[in-house]
């Protein structure tokens with residue numbers, strides 16, 4: 001069968017990244033042809049600056065060499081510029097007459113540098129800064145001439161100026177405004193930057209308008225003249241005053257353009273056969289000029305080209321760093337502030353440090369850092385995630401480390417760390433091991449680092465740090481993790497996309513979900529199967545069928561596996577209350593099954609450790625107590641204090657409230673484990689402040705807190721609401737937990753769920769929307785109706801009882817006779 | 819089994835259907851490590867020593883996917899057909915030859931009852 005033909009115009013960063021993504025999804029779908037105006041294979045344009053500065057070579061920045069195209073059967077026309085697209089006959093025609101027919105066309109023509117329309121612009125020695133040819137011309141000029149002028153004090157202009165200075169030229173930067181990089185920096189930071197560049201010997205002509213370029217007899221530029229008549233010497237002029245989406249070709253072919261080729265959220269143009277991506281595309285009115293958003297677009301576009309048709313690109317928030325060695329500068333979002341925003345500023349002009357954070361409605365919306373960018377990735381994460389920062393506002397400026405973090409999100413600690421400093425406490429991986437793996441094995445993503453070193457593969461609290469070590473080892477910021485992370489390597493789709501598809505397409509079986517979502521493996525892996533199983537069950541209770549083989553062993557055996565292969569058993573003790581008969585039964589079980597260890601847990605109950613798997617059923621039966629679900633992503637304990645029944649300070653009957661909550665919510669599976677606590681007064685002896693739902697009795701009723709966590713990183717729960725009656729506590733707590741059950745990502749605790757969607761959103765859904773709250777609680781009750789206790793109704797709970805019976809082999813006869 | 823000779827070599831351990839699809843059963847050997855019997859989605863049966871090359875985790879308790887199993891203790895992936903840990907992890911678990919006939923599963927007697935399990939046999943390559 002003949003394959004459909006895909007033609008790519010533009011052999012640059014966005015276009016080729018799309019091909020890479022496409023080949024991962026559907027390696028054999030298309031016959032692919034690429035036209036590239038430059039006579040080079042695909043290279044990393046970002047790194048032209050280090051090349052100019054003499055820090056890297058052109059060979060080093062090639063991303064896909066010639067053999068890559070060959071290996072993937074891609075026809076590459078390098079050095080051939082496409083002159084015309086004939087959409088009627090679906091052909092593209094290059095300047096030299098080469099033609100290619102297409103079924104799908106991808107436009108990734110990048111942008112064209114803007115050239116000032118002034119006299120002398122055509123003189124020899126007048127350049128833009130865009131590609132290898134420009135860079136080579138600048139390097140050649142630096143070898144022969146002395147004076148250079150860079151017009152434009154933006155990111156690109158300053159990197160050019162720095163590179164030329166490093167190559168020994170006298171450089172003057174001309175800027176039309178009085179502040180450098182005005183689109184990325186506020187005036188204070190810009191001034192610090194200017195001072196620091198001046199110290200490196202770069203001169204500035206600020207607030208100056210260039211009127212003309214003057215040439216010598218040979219037609220080479222010799223000077224620049226300003227509007228006020230003054231002149232300065234210039235044997236090389238680099239114009240870096242902006243770029244324009246390169247949409248000419250598309251426009252000529254009749255595609256709708258408006259400052260770029262107009263695309264929808266799937267990166268499709270007005271012609272459904274034609275997609276556009278990268279700097280040439282205009283998405284929701286924005287043409288991006290940095291690679292991180294382009295890479296996100298590439299993922300989505302590839303998904304549609306591969307005919308999966310479910311990704312959507314919704315725009316990006318971008319951040320900027322200046323690649324001038326020794327200068328730390330970062331800006332992101334709305335750093336100027338304005339109406340309705342608040343600013344937190346730290347300024348230390350002598351130390352050369354300036355930080356400005358812009359907040360709006362308790363969220364970080366912009367950041368501009370100069371001199372100390374240690375916390376830039378943390379701020380950027382807060383910004384992208386839209387996390388509510390009211391709770392950490394006071395500490396925000398002092399950075400993440402000040403929050404007493406064990407490494408969450410990370411900070412630019414990476415650079416400062418010694419090689420033998422431990423990065424991943426779970427797997428004992430040091431920085432040096434990561435750096436050497438990145439270098440020797442050519443790793444590019446956190447996922448790869450995880451695979452090769454195991455760092456950040458367990459609790460994940462060091463992911464941010466690993467990301468930074470990766471970034472600082474690779475250099476450049478282009479590989480920053482996109483906001484949407486695939487659920488696991490079996491798929492391109494994020495948790496969000498998977499949840500949405502299961503809900504909207506009414507998928508009730510794992511196999512059909514995998515098929516619909518284009519899973520890359522036939523039966524998933526140990527990461528995605530448990531997640532899918534949970535999503536199916538929580539979205540379609542009573543309809544989706546549980547798949548025990550897709551659960552972690554603990555949830556399959558209904559006990560916790562121990563390091564020696566035995567199991568632990570934690571029976572449920574409602575609200576931490578027990579009695580003589582339960583304790584007697586426990587004691588008998590311990591004797592009968594010779595259980596080596598009995599321990600009181602941190603969750604107010606009793607743990608029997610070292611039970612053999614064959615004995616589990618007997619232990620459950622003889623205990624005759626409900627399953628404690630200590631092994632499950634489910635409701636664990638509801639801790640209580642003694643409360644008003646005995647305690648001289650108690651204002652409410654916290655023990656009874658706790659038991660009621662536990663009896664209403666037990667058997668409730670969730671994205672992660674769920675822990676509750678109820679205290680009888682604000683002394684809070686049950687530690688309600690670090691629970692997923694914490695309840696604290698006060699004279700007039702109950703205060704509810706949500707999103708606490710006492711584990712890997714302690715998080716204090718946030719105040720949610722105040723209620724009067726037990727019934728209200730049950731309904732509100734239940735509704736909140738149901739919301740989490742329906743929307744949380746697998747292995748996301750409530751604190752992280754709230755961090756992602758915002759506390760305000762949870763309040764709106766549970767507190768303000770009265771009908772919605774009742775419906776949520778009703779859905780929870782419906783899901784829990786009939787939910788069996790796996791210890792005592794194993795058939796109903798689909799426990800595979802065969803697992804408790806090993807297959808015995810007794811023949812020991814050396815003759816092997818039967 | 820076709821003949822007595824076969825019967826002397828191969829021992830029937832169970833019916834295939836006694837192993838859950840995407841799951842495992844444990845064969846308990848006197849005087850030796852347990853053997854885990856796995857059944858994959860595409861209905862093949864594999865036998866691997868029930869000891870993870872990492873720190874001895876019971877592989878039979880892991881999650882089966884494709885042609886591998888993920889150890890329940892620290893998540894190594896072990897290939898079911900060759901016992902090798904999936905890269906980048908390094909290690910190997912002994913595998914046993916399996917024969918399936920009329921829905922029954924057979925293992926080699928000599929491999930099962932070898933005095934000291936020749937762990938290295940399948941791993942030496």
Ligand code: SRM
Nearest residue numbers: 560568600601602603604605630636709710711712713749
């Ligand atoms: C038994 C117990 C320790 C004890 O002897 O006291 C315990 C034991 C384990 N905890 Fe825990 N945790 C126990 C209370 C806690 C508490 C305290 C509490 O619940 O009040 C916490 C902090 C509170 C919290 O979760 O917010 C706690 C935070 C963790 C965490 C970190 C969770 C997090 O989100 O940061 C893990 C790892 C995980 O779940 O991924 C964990 C994981 C584990 C595991 C399941 C490790 C594992 O995967 O095998 C341990 C199982 C041992 C076993 O077989 O019994 N355990 N663990 C406690 C059982 C309580 C119970 O009755 O059910």
Ligand SMILES: Cc1cc2nc3c(=O)[nH]c(=O)nc-3n(C[C@H](O)[C@H](O)[C@H](O)COP(=O)(O)OP(=O)(O)OC[C@H]3O[C@@H](n4cnc5c(N)ncnc54)[C@H](O)[C@@H]3O)c2cc1C
Nearest residue numbers: 010012013014036037045081082109110278279289290291
């Ligand atoms: C010096 C420099 C430094 C930069 N630093 C950073 C940075 O630090 N961080 C960051 O995020 N971004 C940086 N950028 C921007 C980044 O490089 C671009 O955003 C990115 O390369 C755009 O990708 P693209 O595929 O859209 O365009 P390009 O990479 O420009 O690719 C477009 C390609 O299409 C070709 N083409 C155009 N028309 C035709 C035609 N008609 N026929 C055939 N081929 C055609 C062009 O020759 C070009 O090769 C930098 C850019 C430069 C120039």
Ligand code: SF4
Nearest residue numbers: 562563601602711712
């Ligand atoms: S803290 Fe929890 S997970 Fe860690 S060793 Fe103790 S019981 Fe195990």
Ligand code: FES
Nearest residue numbers: 870873875889892
């Ligand atoms: S024992 Fe198997 S992964 Fe550690």
